[in-house]
Amino acid sequence: xxxxxxxxxxxxxxxxxxxxxxxxxxxxxxxxxxxxxxxxxxxxxxxxxxxxxxxxxxxxxxxxxxxxxxxxxxxxxxxxxxxxxxxxxxxxxxxxxxxxxxxxxxxxxxxxxxxxxxxxxxxxxxxxxxxxxxxxxxxxxxxxxxxxxxxxxxxxxxxxxxxxxxxxxxxxxxxxxxxxxxxxxxxxxxxxxxxxxxxxxxxx
Amino acid sequence: xxxxxxxxxxxxxxxxxxxxxxxxxxxxxxxxxxxxxxxxxxxxxxxxxxxxxxxxxxxxxxxxxxxxxxxxxxxxxxxxxxxxxxxxxxxxxxxxxxxxxxxxxxxxxxxxxxxxxxxxxxxxxxxxxxxxxxxxxxxxxxxxxxxxxxxxxxxxxxxxxxxxxxxxxxxxxxxxxxxxxxxxxxxxxxxxxxxxxxxxxxxx
Amino acid sequence: xxxxxxxxxxxxxxxxxxxxxxxxxxxxxxxxxxxxxxxxxxxxxxxxxxxxxxxxxxxxxxxxxxxxxxxxxxxxxxxxxxxxxxxxxxxxxxxxxxxxxxxxxxxxxxxxxxxxxxxxxxxxxxxxxxxxxxxxxxxxxxxxxxxxxxxxxxxxxxxxxxxxxxxxxxxxxxxxxxxxxxxxxxxxxxxxxxxxxxxxxxxx
Amino acid sequence: xxxxxxxxxxxxxxxxxxxxxxxxxxxxxxxxxxxxxxxxxxxxxxxxxxxxxxxxxxxxxxxxxxxxxxxxxxxxxxxxxxxxxxxxxxxxxxxxxxxxxxxxxxxxxxxxxxxxxxxxxxxxxxxxxxxxxxxxxxxxxxxxxxxxxxxxxxxxxxxxxxxxxxxxxxxxxxxxxxxxxxxxxxxxxxxxxxxxxxxxxxxx
DNA sequence: CAGTAAACGAGACGGTACGTCTAGTCTTCGG
DNA sequence: CCGAAGACTAGACGTACCGTCTCGTTTACTG
Numbered sequence: 001x002x003x004x005x006x007x008x009x010x011x012x013x014x015x016x017x018x019x020x021x022x023x024x025x026x027x028x029x030x031x032x033x034x035x036x037x038x039x040x041x042x043x044x045x046x047x048x049x050x051x052x053x054x055x056x057x058x059x060x061x062x063x064x065x066x067x068x069x070x071x072x073x074x075x076x077x078x079x080x081x082x083x084x085x086x087x088x089x090x091x092x093x094x095x096x097x098x099x100x101x102x103x104x105x106x107x108x109x110x111x112x113x114x115x116x117x118x119x120x121x122x123x124x125x126x127x128x129x130x131x132x133x134x135x136x137x138x139x140x141x142x143x144x145x146x147x148x149x150x151x152x153x154x155x156x157x158x159x160x161x162x163x164x165x166x167x168x169x170x171x172x173x174x175x176x177x178x179x180x181x182x183x184x185x186x187x188x189x190x191x192x193x194x195x196x197x198x199x200x201x202x203x204x
Numbered sequence: 205x206x207x208x209x210x211x212x213x214x215x216x217x218x219x220x221x222x223x224x225x226x227x228x229x230x231x232x233x234x235x236x237x238x239x240x241x242x243x244x245x246x247x248x249x250x251x252x253x254x255x256x257x258x259x260x261x262x263x264x265x266x267x268x269x270x271x272x273x274x275x276x277x278x279x280x281x282x283x284x285x286x287x288x289x290x291x292x293x294x295x296x297x298x299x300x301x302x303x304x305x306x307x308x309x310x311x312x313x314x315x316x317x318x319x320x321x322x323x324x325x326x327x328x329x330x331x332x333x334x335x336x337x338x339x340x341x342x343x344x345x346x347x348x349x350x351x352x353x354x355x356x357x358x359x360x361x362x363x364x365x366x367x368x369x370x371x372x373x374x375x376x377x378x379x380x381x382x383x384x385x386x387x388x389x390x391x392x393x394x395x396x397x398x399x400x401x402x403x404x405x406x407x408x
Numbered sequence: 409x410x411x412x413x414x415x416x417x418x419x420x421x422x423x424x425x426x427x428x429x430x431x432x433x434x435x436x437x438x439x440x441x442x443x444x445x446x447x448x449x450x451x452x453x454x455x456x457x458x459x460x461x462x463x464x465x466x467x468x469x470x471x472x473x474x475x476x477x478x479x480x481x482x483x484x485x486x487x488x489x490x491x492x493x494x495x496x497x498x499x500x501x502x503x504x505x506x507x508x509x510x511x512x513x514x515x516x517x518x519x520x521x522x523x524x525x526x527x528x529x530x531x532x533x534x535x536x537x538x539x540x541x542x543x544x545x546x547x548x549x550x551x552x553x554x555x556x557x558x559x560x561x562x563x564x565x566x567x568x569x570x571x572x573x574x575x576x577x578x579x580x581x582x583x584x585x586x587x588x589x590x591x592x593x594x595x596x597x598x599x600x601x602x603x604x605x606x607x608x609x610x611x612x
Numbered sequence: 613x614x615x616x617x618x619x620x621x622x623x624x625x626x627x628x629x630x631x632x633x634x635x636x637x638x639x640x641x642x643x644x645x646x647x648x649x650x651x652x653x654x655x656x657x658x659x660x661x662x663x664x665x666x667x668x669x670x671x672x673x674x675x676x677x678x679x680x681x682x683x684x685x686x687x688x689x690x691x692x693x694x695x696x697x698x699x700x701x702x703x704x705x706x707x708x709x710x711x712x713x714x715x716x717x718x719x720x721x722x723x724x725x726x727x728x729x730x731x732x733x734x735x736x737x738x739x740x741x742x743x744x745x746x747x748x749x750x751x752x753x754x755x756x757x758x759x760x761x762x763x764x765x766x767x768x769x770x771x772x773x774x775x776x777x778x779x780x781x782x783x784x785x786x787x788x789x790x791x792x793x794x795x796x797x798x799x800x801x802x803x804x805x806x807x808x809x810x811x812x813x814x815x816x
Numbered sequence: 817c818a819g820t821a822a823a824c825g826a827g828a829c830g831g832t833a834c835g836t837c838t839a840g841t842c843t844t845c846g847g
Numbered sequence: 848c849c850g851a852a853g854a855c856t857a858g859a860c861g862t863a864c865c866g867t868c869t870c871g872t873t874t875a876c877t878g
Contacts, residue, residue, distance in 0.1 A: 014828055014870065036326065040859055051830040056861065118326045121318065121381050122240060131382060163375070163394055170375030171367070177325050177381070178335060190367055198402025218849060244838060255851040260840065422844065422854055444734065448833060459856045464835065526734045528790065529726065530648060535791050571783070571802055579775070579782030585789070586732065587739050598775055606810025626823055652864060663825040668866065
């Protein structure tokens with residue numbers, strides 16, 4: 001048996017942190033300037049002052065780079081906080097959904113995020129990573145807040161939490177991705193109100 | 205004055221119907237076989253037995269070809285029928301949503317439709333056409349059925365029809381596009397039931 | 409039987425003469441400026457204002473381009489004239505060999521020719537073409553002149569013409585390629601005199 | 613003032629003999645297997661189990677490695693012996709030239725030697741070293757033998773020894789490098805006979 | 817016999833050029 | 848004069864090596 005015939009895997013401990021950062025930054029800059037179509041590996045390498053092979057060595061695709069670039073942001077502690085819990089479920093959900101609407105309206109956020117959503121829609125493996133590393137934690141926060149509300153008796157005891165989350169985020173996501181209309185605070189409020197109307201405990 | 209200095213637009217009356225059909229068919233075949241990534245203009249031209257210029261003359265992009273190919277299907281009279289109205293709103297919605305779930309599970313339908321959705325998410329102009337020609341009529345059918353129900357007193361008189369449609373389709377769309385879970389009949393049913401619970405007339 | 413399964417071969421009748429010329433000229437310019445090492449396909453394409461694929465479509469290697477570029481020169485009628493025949497063999501050979509020495513001393517000629525000789529030495533197939541299209545006609549001219557001299561009784565009747573040509577050109581070629589010394593007129597003269605001394609008819 | 617600001621030159625006394633040998637051997641093996649084109653520094657390093665820097669530290673180019681590898685062979689005492697002198701110049705020259713022909717027909721010898729000749733033809737500095745260390749001693753041996761013959765009255769007293777050597781080796785070299793024909797014993801014999809015919813003392 | 821300095825195996829790095837692929841345009845020719 | 852065929856310019860793709868530059872690890876001389 002040969003000891004290690006074809007390891008292929010580079011030595012991560014020798015990785016250049018400077019190059020890694022430069023690549024992530026260059027990717028976000030370029031996708032903001034020119035869109036995902038014109039985000040080429042060559043442009044990233046040139047902008048980051050890096051050889052192409054350094055990119056190919058550490059990332060399997062352009063989308064994976066963007067995902068890393070975004071994940072770096074999301075790993076900020078602020079994002080990990082979960083949803084607020086003031087005791088008023090509707091108010092809390094509106095707060096978060098309004099903030100999300102504002103975020104998705106910011107071009108600096110929208111461009112790379114849309115690029116990732118598009119790439120994820122086209123590629124199942126990327127889709128999985130996208131869900132796990134970016135959208136997953138956010139959705140879990142919704143689920144936690146709704147569970148707390150259910151236990152407090154604000155929601156029917158048989159509410160399907162996953163479905164509830166889907167009702168809150170699905171219309172929002174659809175409107176954003178398909179450009180079905182503006183992501184206003186009014187839309188966020190109406191969405192929350194209508195969904196919660198269907199989730200309240202039924203009369204005894 | 206020169207008679208026609210720059211006649212940019214080709215003469216549609218001379219267009220070859222045979223080529224048009226061959227191109228649309230080749231596109232659907234190729235996207236089904238190899239995915240949107242490998243759907244290239246060159247491959248379409250080769251498969252359709254057509255010169256590349258014939259494609260560029262009549263369509264602005266690959267996605268536009270797919271859109272035409274799909275629209276041809278949707279223009280079948282069956283699709284234009286609108287939603288059924290048996291008098292039982294929940295049952296009617298479940299019927300349609302279940303059928304849609306089955307459709308989106310069929311690979312022959314899914315591949316090109318996902319390709320279009322992806323292209324639309326990335327390109328605003330295409331997004332507009334996609335909505336106008338493909339998703340629009342379907343959503344209008346939902347709105348019509350819900351309006352009838354509202355007038356019949358099955359729904360609260362102040363229900364926002366657009367929001368109601370979004371609540372029914374958004375979670376469905378999101379789950380499909382992001383591969384968030386299987387599009388089962390059970391999911392369709394739960395979705396309809398929960399949404400309608402929030403739209404019913406409130407007790408006097 | 410399929411009609412034409414994989415022709416691969418481009419249609420020569422549609423070839424762009426303008427591009428062909430531009431590529432040949434750019435190659436000669438570049439090899440003169442920077443040497444064969446820096447003669448890259450990309451540089452040729454850029455200088456010629458041509459896509460790389462146009463080069464790959466019509467030539468198998470950089471050396472093949474140079475060979476074509478050179479052959480174009482050699483096909484000038486002047487080159488096809490054969491050696492002079494004044495009746496004085498030694499004088500005629502010295503005339504030609506001196507002219508050749510001058511030519512090989514001219515940098516504009518030397519650079520691409522050396523590049524070709526090097527490439528030919530490394531690659532057997534190219535070597536064959538190089539001999540057939542460039543050096544062959546010249547050597548044949550020597551052989552013809554020597555044959556005439558043999559028939560005129562100036563050379564021994566059993567002289568091996570190929571060997572005689574090799575004796576005249578071999579030392580010259582070796583000195584040039586290995587930089588064994590300067591290609592002077594004196595060298596050409598001494599070479600001719602010594603070789604002819606060995607080829608003259610032996611005393612009865 | 614710093615004692616030794618930029619030493620640049622490595623300490624030869626610490627050089628690893630094991631690595632040196634492994635590199636020379638790997639180079640000869642690789643050039644024999646795949647030709648000079650595919651002889652890369654990385655391949656040599658990998659084959660020799662050596663870091664690339666160890667190669668760059670001690671050799672300026674691939675060709676220089678090959679030159680060293682070859683020189684190691686030539687420094688065998690057998691090679692340093694000079695030409696035989698049996699008193700019969702023609703026989704002695706034929707012996708040597710036939711042996712050389714055999715050598716140049718051996719693939720194990722031919723591949724690296726051709727690689728060196730090619731590299732030398734392309735690079736003047738390498739050409740100089742090639743002549744000095746490899747071909748020079750051999751040519752000097754020819755010159756010595758011819759000088760002895762001249763002094764013995766077998767050759768004309770005014771024979772130019774360098775030219776005589778060139779006449780014997782030039783046609784041979786040319787035929788080999790340009791693949792102008794097979795290097796047979798018959799060719800060697802004819803070459804010697806014809807050249808010597810031109811160098812003999814003229815009749816009184 | 818430790819300390820240390822340099823050569824070592826290893827391989828990541830910024831680059832260049834490769835040869836291939838596709839986009840979108842331009843040209844030729846047959847029907 | 849439209850359409851098929853496909854050659855064209857352009858440029859991104861992913862790969863192979865280049866020569867340089869760290870990394871730790873031997874290795875051999877020195878204090």
